[in-house]
Amino acid sequence: MSHFTYRDGALFAEDIPLARIAGEVGTPFYCYSTAALTENYLAFADALADLNGLVCFALKANSNLAVIRTLARLGAGADVVSEGELRQALAAGIPAHKAVFSGVGKTRTEMEFALTAGIGQFNVESAPELDALSHVASGMGKTAIVALRVNPDVDAQTHHKIATGRSEDKFGIAYEDSAALYARGETLPGIDMAGLAVHIGSQLISLGPFRAAFQRVAGLVRELRSAGLGVRRLDLGGGLGIVYDSEEPPHPTDYAAMVRDEMADLDCELVFEPGRLIAGNAGVLVTRVIFVKHGASKRFVIVDAAMNDLLRPSLYDAHHGVEPVIEPAPGAALSRADVVGPICETGDVLAGSRDLPALEDGDLLVLRSAGAYGAVMASSYNTRPPAPEILVNGDQYDVIRARQSYDILLARDRMSDWLTVRASNRRSRSSSTRQQIALTRRSAPAPSVGSSPLTSAFILPRPGINRLPTR
Numbered sequence: 016m017s018h019f020t021y022r023d024g025a026l027f028a029e030d031i032p033l034a035r036i037a038g039e040v041g042t043p044f045y046c047y048s049t050a051a052l053t054e055n056y057l058a059f060a061d062a063l064a065d066l067n068g069l070v071c072f073a074l075k076a077n078s079n080l081a082v083i084r085t086l087a088r089l090g091a092g093a094d095v096v097s098e099g100e101l102r103q104a105l106a107a108g109i110p111a112h113k114a115v116f117s118g119v120g121k122t123r124t125e126m127e128f129a130l131t132a133g134i135g136q137f138n139v140e141s142a143p144e145l146d147a148l149s150h151v152a153s154g155m156g157k158t159a160i161v162a163l164r165v166n167p168d169v170d171a172q173t174h175h176k177i178a179t180g181r182s183e184d185k186f187g188i189a190y191e192d193s194a195a196l197y198a199r200g201e202t203l204p205g206i207d208m209a210g211l212a213v214h215i216g217s218q219l220i221s222l223g224p225f226r227a228a229f230q231r232v233a234g235l236v237r238e239l240r241s242a243g244l245g246v247r248r249l250d251l252g253g254g255l256g257i258v259y260d261s262e263e264p265p266h267p268t269d270y271a272a273m274v275r276d277e278m279a280d281l282d283c284e285l286v287f288e289p290g291r292l293i294a295g296n297a298g299v300l301v302t303r304v305i306f307v308k309h310g311a312s313k314r315f316v317i318v319d320a321a322m323n324d325l326l327r328p329s330l331y332d333a334h335h336g337v338e339p340v341i342e343p344a345p346g347a348a349l350s351r352a353d354v355v356g357p358i359c360e361t362g363d364v365l366a367g368s369r370d371l372p373a374l375e376d377g378d379l380l381v382l383r384s385a386g387a388y389g390a391v392m393a394s395s396y397n398t399r400p401p402a403p404e405i406l407v408n409g410d411q412y413d414v415i416r417a418r419q420s421y422d423i424l425l426a427r428d429r430m431s432d433w434l435t436v437r438a439s440n441r442r443s444r445s446s447s448t449r450q451q452i453a454l455t456r457r458s459a460p461a462p463s464v465g466s467s468p469l470t471s472a473f474i475l476p477r478p479g480i481n482r483l484p485t486r
């Protein structure tokens with residue numbers, strides 16, 4: 016059931032009209048539903064409840080602390096891919112022993128941090144990573160619990176940029192090399208080989224590729240055991256798809272039945288890493304129409320959200336449903352339009368060729384299914400403050416990440432010493448600095464930039480350049 020529905024002609028998030036939030040918070044903004052997050056998490060966790068499993072929410076899908084805490088309260092662990100995400104999981108209340116650390120390029124510093132925190136599992140993706148982890152852990156007098164991530168060479172039949180289990184992908188250890196590396200891992204100091212991990216991609220809309228990959232992994236478990244090696248844990252990754260448009264992904268209960276078929280007799284603890292399934296349809300992006308422009312061959316609805324807020328359409332040609340916040344009258348005429356953002360890129364199209372009713376400046380639209388891989392991928396490209404995030408819970412809402420001010424955006428940058436007037440007062444000057452200072456003396460004072468740290472005193476205009484011609 017969606018928790019973003021029309022009531023009396025206005026789109027609500029649970030019990031709150033989205034137009035009210037837009038009026039109070041401004042646009043664009045992400046809006047998540049607590050009820051949807053809860054329902055999605057429980058649908059997955061309950062389906063697998065009999066399987067001795069831990070559900071670790073993949074923070075890469077949505078790492079807002081309030082979202083993580085909502086899931087942590089339901090019992091979720093975390094799948095993290097960086098020290099930053101591990102810090103977020105811990106800050107949101109997920110204990111380290113319920114966190115798994117995935118990713119092909121963990122640095123030694125990240126390994127140390129995770130070991131100090133007491134992380135539950137490292138998913139190791141290469142021989143050099145295993146050696147490095149052994150070195151770091153044994154040097155700290157600790158033991159790293161390891162699942163070797165196997166690349167089963169299975170095509171997930173999803174968008175090629177989110178397929179991770181083919182032999183040409185950078186992820187996991189080549190299937191044929193896995194048994195030997197597992198055996199070597201057993202001999203390394205500071206390493207406890209717990210089992211295997213697999214994740215073949217995201218937004219899978221059929222069970223076939225999962226089943227093929229799990230069968231490969233099960234075969235490897237049997238091979239390892241027959242060689243006398245212990246395998247007690249299997250991490251089956253994430254990947255279950257959701258409905259963006261007209262897809263018909265498997266229900267978690269069908270997925271669970273398949274897992275039971277393939278894995279139950281192996282008698283292993285299981286770990287799952289769903290992300291999109293939990294957060295994707297629990298969030299929308301709300302945006303306001305700035306202009307409607309009738310081009311030579313198209314209607315463009317130019318909105319105040321852009322690819323810096325929601326990258327998926329530009330990056331993956333992804334589809335997000337678009338709906339007006341005020342429900343169109345029954346039978347309202349629809350016509351084709353591209354919903355585009357203000358960014359100076361032709362690719363800044365949030366939704367192309369959609370049948371939409373007449374729209375005008377100031378109207379609100381939602382982009383659906385934006386709760387996963389939305390805000391986490393935001394940037395400030397074109398020096399646009401990324402959209403804030405809102406969490407709704409029944410009839411209350413809260414701003415769980417504020418909109419960044421321009422002051423904060425500008426304050427991220429520092430002016431190099433050699434570009435400041437201050438440098439002119441230093442004794443030890445390089446000759447190029449001296450030239451710069453000479454220029455400064457001849458130049459007019461720069462305009463003030465308000466409360467940013469780059470006040471006029473530090474700006475060094477170059478005379479004759481970057482000025483409009485004078486008559």
Ligand SMILES: Cc1ncc(COP(=O)(O)O)c(C=O)c1O
Pocket residue numbers: 073075076094117118177179214216217218252253254255288289290291292
């Ligand atoms: C290792 C790993 N685990 C879990 C996930 C989450 O996948 P999804 O959001 O499709 O469930 C990903 C994302 O691709 C991943 O790379």
